[in-house]
Amino acid sequence: MKELLKKFENKNxxxxxxxxxxxxxxxxxxxxxxxxxxxxxxGTRMRKGLDMNEVLSLAKTMEVKFTVSGPAIGGAKSGINxxxxxxxxxxxxxxxxxxxxPLLKSYYGTGGDLNVDEIHEVIPxxxxxxxxxxxxxxxxxxxxxxxxxxxxxxxxxxxxxIKVIENPKFSPDVARKxxxxxxxxxxxxxxxxxxxxxxxxxxxxxxxxIVQGFGNVGSAAAFYLAEMGVKVVxxxxxxxxxxxxxxxxxxxxxxxxxxKDGNKLVADNMIPFAELNEKVWxxxxxxxxxxxxxxxxxxxxxxxxxAKGLEVISCGANVPFADKEIFFGPIMENVDSKVSLVPDFIxxxxxxxxxxxFMEKRVQMTDEAIFAxxxxxxxxxxxxxxxxSDSKTGISARAFEIALKQLV
Numbered sequence: 542m543k544e545l546l547k548k549f550e551n552k553n554x555x556x557x558x559x560x561x562x563x564x565x566x567x568x569x570x571x572x573x574x575x576x577x578x579x580x581x582x583x584g585t586r587m588r589k590g591l592d593m594n595e596v597l598s599l600a601k602t603m604e605v606k607f608t609v610s611g612p613a614i615g616g617a618k619s620g621i622n623x624x625x626x627x628x629x630x631x632x633x634x635x636x637x638x639x640x641x642x643p644l645l646k647s648y649y650g651t652g653g654d655l656n657v658d659e660i661h662e663v664i665p666x667x668x669x670x671x672x673x674x675x676x677x678x679x680x681x682x683x684x685x686x687x688x689x690x691x692x693x694x695x696x697x698x699x700x701x702x703i704k705v706i707e708n709p710k711f712s713p714d715v716a717r718k719x720x721x722x723x724x725x726x727x728x729x730x731x732x733x734x735x736x737x738x739x740x741x742x743x744x745x746x747x748x749x750x751i752v753q754g755f756g757n758v759g760s761a762a763a764f765y766l767a768e769m770g771v772k773v774v775x776x777x778x779x780x781x782x783x784x785x786x787x788x789x790x791x792x793x794x795x796x797x798x799x800x801k802d803g804n805k806l807v808a809d810n811m812i813p814f815a816e817l818n819e820k821v822w823x824x825x826x827x828x829x830x831x832x833x834x835x836x837x838x839x840x841x842x843x844x845x846x847x848a849k850g851l852e853v854i855s856c857g858a859n860v861p862f863a864d865k866e867i868f869f870g871p872i873m874e875n876v877d878s879k880v881s882l883v884p885d886f887i888x889x890x891x892x893x894x895x896x897x898x899f900m901e902k903r904v905q906m907t908d909e910a911i912f913a914x915x916x917x918x919x920x921x922x923x924x925x926x927x928x929x930s931d932s933k934t935g936i937s938a939r940a941f942e943i944a945l946k947q948l949v
Contacts, residue, residue, distance in 0.1 A: 542938050543869070545945040550867050554597060555615070560640045567623035567633045571641055572600040575615035576648055577948070580682030582607070582896070583618035584654030585663060587625045587634070595835075596620035598867040602859050603893070605868075606886040608944040609922045610894035614683050617649055625656035635666055642670035648682030651675045652892065655834070659722050660703050674698055676896055684900065698899040701906060708908040713764055713798045721895060721911055726857065727761020729891030729915050730830050733855040733883045735769055736920045740927050741881065743852070746770035749788060749826040751846070753777050754833030756804035758857040758889065760797070762830045767794040771828060775821040778806040779833070782817045784824055825849040832857030839863050840872045847879050852933075856885035869941065877937040884937040886944065887922040894918045 556573035570593045573581045583603040596618045604616025619641065623633055634657070638645075645651060645667060652675055653659030659675075667675045674695045680686060686694060704721045706712040711728070712719045738745045750771050752763045755778045763773050772788020776797070783789070783806070789797070800807050812820075822845035829846055831838050831854065838861045843851070854876065864870020876882050898904055898914050905911075926940045 542942040542945070545949045546869055546941060548949045549945055550601065554600060557593070558641065558644065559593075560637060562623075562633055562636060564636070565623065565627075565629055565633055567621055567637075569619065569621040569637050569641075570596045571617060571619045571644060571649065572596045573615060573617040573649060574600040574604050576682065577604070577615035578613045578683045579685070580648045580650065580679045581615035581617035582650040582676070582679050582893070583616055584652040584892075585619040585621070585637075585657045586654035587621040587623055587630070587656045589622065589624040591620045591622045593620075599859060601867055602886065604948060605941070605944045606890050606893050608947045609887055610890040610918060611897040612679065612683055612900065614679060617651075618654075619651055634662055635669070638663075638666045638672075639670050642667065642672055645670075645672045645675060645678050646681065648678045650677070650679035650896070652896065653722070660720065664699075664703075676900065679896075679900065690902075694900055694902070697904065697906070698896065701899040701911065702895060704906065704908075704911070706908050710768075711908050711912055713795045717799070721908075722892065723757060724761045725891040725895050725912070725915060726889050727758045727763075727832070727891075728765050728912060729894075729919055730758060730762040730832065730855050730857040730888050731765035731769065732916045733888035733919050733923065734766065734771075734828055734830070734853060736916075736923050737853050737855070737881060737883060740920075740923055741931070741933055747772065748828055748852075749774045750828035750830065751775040751777070751821060751824065751826045753829070753831045753837070754857065755782075755797075755801065755806035756832070759830065759832030760801055760806075762832055762855075762857055763794050764798050766828070766830075767791040774826055775824050776806060777814075777817055777821050779814070780805065781811045781814045782806060782821065783808055783810065784812060784817065784820060786824060822846055823849055827852040829854045830857050831861035834858060835860045836863050837861060838872070840875060843872070843876050843879070851880050853881040853883065855883045855888040857889050859885045859889065861885065869938070873937065878934055881933045882937045883923065884940050887919055887940060890918065890922075891915050
């Protein structure tokens with residue numbers, strides 16, 4: 542696995558597109574790791590301090606993810622080094638999409654990511670540039686459909702991603718009109734935990750969980766885990782969080798979800814970050830879902846959780862461990878040898894799979910069909926890993942080996 546990984550990591554990307562904004566100090570990159578299958582896909586993120594290496598590592602992560610979610614295309618990513626809270630964000634994004642639109646028409650498909658919203662920013666802004674849909678490049682480069690078929694499938698994709706969830710099983714409040722895009726990644730993170738216990742043995746109901754991050758992914762993961770009977774005992778967010786050794790009820794988690802301020806946890810009894818960060822890792826939980834930014838989780842934090850009975854980690858964030866390596870750094874390797882670590886490219890492939898699902902010829906557009914497809918995809922990824930060995934450790938190493946054999 543390590544030889545394959547080294548080869549994959551060291552291979553230069555096929556295309557690097559670099560943009561410097563004419564009106565601000567914003568700088569952006571699209572990195573296309575390869576045009577496997579004639580196209581590449583990966584979302585657009587924005588944050589202050591982002592650099593090309595971050596974009597490159599995420600492009601490589603996407604390529605691995607597509608071996609699970611489909612379609613069989615190359616990995617790519619776009620990133621803009623700019624403060625997303627700057628009032629000029631909107632105009633910067635518009636200029637960015639105008640510059641990158643020839644790629645989006647030909648062979649690159651994008652979507653929302655950190656601080657960039659799929660529905661309110663990516664779709665309308667790319668449309669303004671004459672791009673039919675942010676995934677149009679994947680259709681043209683990979684699927685090569687007829688014009689009529691392309692119109693049908695893009696219609697399906699447009700409708701599906703922004704589809705309002707009607708089934709109360711999948712939505713914390715149907716009246717609030719949450720979409721598939723709002724909930725699907727967190728759903729996959731929770732389903733990965735459920736399938737882990739089902740495949741490797743154990744009862745999920747009554748297990749305790751710590752959730753890191755309470756944005757779209759973390760809050761949805763907490764909601765679906767609570768629905769399965771998991772007791773969320775700790776939530777750690779950017780400014781602080783909550784602890785409850787008895788576990789929050791499904792109703793309490795739902796309320797916290799509905800009371801979010803954008804991507805932030807809001808509660809009357811919030812514990813300040815510094816204090817919470819001292820306590821949360823030792824509260825005792827079998828499940829950990831890192832769903833905040835990349836490269837935050839330290840060796841010490843995992844050691845503390847492992848000493849208190851940690852069994853499984855389901856990654857909501859890409860590359861959640863504080864390693865400098867693109868993928869399998871020393872922290873991740875150590876964690877994989879200690880506990881059951883479901884890698885990000887399986888557990889958080891929900892949105893990538895949604896795109897793949899809607900790109901197929903006529904599919905069912907019901908909540909049940911969409912969510913079942915994500916669940917089935919994640920289960921298949923875990924089953925393949927289990928077939929190579931039923932050991933509860935080394936899951937990520939085996940999953941990477943299976944994926945990399947398709948790419949190197």
